[in-house]
Amino acid sequence: MNNVWFITGSARGLGRSLTEAVLAHGDRVAATARHPEQLADLVARHGAQVLPLALDVTHPAQITAAVAAAVAHFGRLDVVVNNAGFGITGAAEAYTDEQVRSQLETNLYAPIAITRAVLPYLRRQRSGHILQISSVGGRVGNAGVSVYQAAKFGLGGFSEALAKEVAPLGIRVTSVEPGGFRTDWAGASMTFAPAIEGYDLVAQRAEFFASGNFVPVGDPAKGAQVLINLVAHPHPPVHLVLGSEAAAMLRQADADRQAEFEQWLPVTLSTDHDEADAGNFLQTAMGQSLLAEQQNARGAE
Incomplete structure (x- = not known):
């Protein structure tokens, strides 16, 4: 039986690549976007195989309505992908209150809300797989993206705990943690905090993103195929890192953490x-x- 997917942020970036790959694979998709008319070409090509739904993930009522509509239309949900999100660059003290709030609402509160909305359906089915599109930035902290990474660290912790909580119900959870992929994350989707004197490293990162010279190594089409294969795996991981850049960053961060832990272990035990x-x-x-x-x-x- 082909799977039914519920994918947020289907109109652009990795969400678009995944939606196209899932449809080509023969599965059905409840494809959500703030502007579902951007999905018209997918409907023209795939017909009833795709259900476009309007969803701003920061609006709780829209979340409830979209999930209910998807279940009513397809009869079930097999794979839920919390993909919608965007990045922001700047010094921690420079972000406006609205920028901090919007990051947490979109990149942390929304995936938690969508997860909570789909869980009653998955629990009754005793099956399902939730894919949280996080980031290697949810495992490794870097200057200039503190608020974005605060949301991703939170999402990773939520997902890890949730995986243990719902495993007895036949529900699987994977935090997908890519490095840079060739989407518009660092381009049109990127926002910036006001510049503040003294943060040279942060300024360099912001200038690099804004320049258009950032060319990530990740291929979104390959990433999409990995996710399709992942949901068919009998024992999927709780954390899945994607990309050689992300792997190198995580190896170094793990080594640094272990060295620091051992250095301070006597204080820990004291x-x-x-x-x-x-x-x-x-x-x-x-x-x-x-x-x-x-x-x-x-x-x-």
């Missing part, structure tokens, strides 16, 4: 209460739960 017995940790309810999760993970490998 805060235990004198009467505490670390050996009894696994006897606690949380310890038993963590042990069970580790055993389940090993069994799935």
Whole structure:
């Protein structure tokens, strides 16, 4: 049976590449966009295989309506892709309140809201796969994109916890964490905070993005095919990094974190209460739960 996908941000970027690839694969798509008329060419080519839906992901009522419409039309949802989002560059103190709010509303609150809206349907089905399109910037912090990465770090943590929560219901969750892909993320979709004196590194990053000279290594068509293959995998990962650039960044960040952790481990351990017995940790309810999760993970490998 072909899958039914629900994809946000289907009109441009990775969302557009994924929507086109899914339709070419023969699956059905509830394709959402703020301006669904931008999907008219897909309807002309694929007919009833695609359902265009108007959705501004920052409007809760539209989320509820779009999810309900997709289920009413197709009868089920198999894959939910939280893709809609945009980037912003600037120093942390330079962002306006509205810029901070819009980043968190679009890149963090919206995917959480959409996830919560689809979960009742997936829970009743006892099946489904939620793909959260995050970023390697949700695992590695970089100057100039602090608020964007705050949202992506939050999305990654939400997704990791959610994956454990819904696994017994037959629902899978993957945080997809690309490096740079050849979309308009750093082009037309990028916004900027006002410049502030003293932040030279941030200014250099902003100028680089604005120049149009940033040419990422990632191919959105290849990324889309990976995601189609991913949902067919019997044991998909909770975190999936995409792109050689992202892999290199994450390796270095993990090594730096491990070195820092080991350096400060004596201080970490010094805060235990004198009467505490670390050996009894696994006897606690949380310890038993963590042990069970580790055993389940090993069994799935």
